[in-house]
Amino acid sequence: MSLDQIQAAIDTWTGLGIWLALVAVSLAWTLYDLRTRNSHIASIMQLVWILTVLYSGPIGVLIYRYSGRRQIATDNLSRKGFRSVAHCYSGCGIGEILGVIITVGIFAMSTAWAAGITFALAYIFGFALNLGPMMQAGTPFLEAFKGAFFAETISITVMESVAINVDLYLGGDATMGDALFWSSLYISLSLGLFAAWPANLLLIHFGLKGGMADPRDTEAAASGHCH
Template sequence: MTLDQIQTLIDTWTGLGIWLAIVAACVVWMVYDLRTSNSHIASIMQWVWILTVLYSGPLGVLIYRYSGRRQITTDDLPRKGFRSVAHCYSGCGIGEILGVIISVGLFAMGNFWAAIITFSLAYFFGFAMNIGPMMQNGMAFREAFKGAFVAESISIVVMEGVAITTDLYLGGQSTMGDALFWSSLYISLSLGLLAAWPANLLLIHYGLKGGMGDPRDTDAAAQAHCH
């Protein structure tokens, strides 16, 4: 399938509207599940999951059900990898959306400056969402920053390298008034998430990241809420 064919396929307001309705339903379910079945999860992590679902809809729900609930049967490296990448994703998504809207949607900048602005904002928000839980657990800012800098930089570079490239490639010359602009953004976000998962697996495997805690550990979660 050629680029033109792909763009024609996703450049439809009807399709985008259906997708947004699915995303809205997924977010409603997520909030309900967090309040009724997983309220022990720390507040920052709850927002991580809500944002993940907001960006990726059913894919975010599947990742949450697989790795983020206390109802999971076991915890392993793949699940830790998804929890880790979700932290990065929740923040990076905010930055990427703002970056694309500002650079492409409002100012119609070229690809170079669009990529620079989008990456900078994604890095800032992605890094903030990763050190936030550390500080919520009582770690000092400097210690949290030093502990997360290398690992999160690697994760964010992989995620945003794929996401920004995909968005600029698929979006072409579209503007905020085109369905293609928003469809490309949604697709790029999810592809960035999937691309960064293997990187997070390696980072956890080699001890550079921790996987953000086992959601079945309600005692640890309760302690996090107290800080």
């Protein structure tokens, strides 16, 4: 399938509208579930799941149901990897969306500038949303920064290298008035998440990340520890 064919398939307001409707339903269900059945989850992690579903709709719900709820049957490396990557994803997504809107949608910058600025914003937001819970749990800033820097840099770099390149490649010359602009952004976000999942599995396996708390454990879930 050629690039032109892919762009033609996703450059439709009807298709984008259907996707946004699915996102809205997915978000409503997630908010209800967090409020009624998983309210024990730490507030920062609840925000992580809300943003993950906002970016990835039903895909985000499947990841949340698989790895983020008290109702999971057991915990394992795969589930820890998804919780870890979702934490990174929630922050990076904010930076990527802002970066693409500012550099491509508003100022129509060159690909190099768009990629560089978008990556910088994604890194800042992604790192901040990983650093915050550690400091919230009582870890001093310098210690939290050192603990998070190496692992999060790897995770964010993998995620955004894929997401930004996919977005700029698929979006082409599309502007904010084109369905293609927003469809490309949504697709790139989810692809970035899945690209970074194996990296997070390796980081957890080798002890460089903790994989987030087991959501079945109320005390652990409430602590908000990242590493």
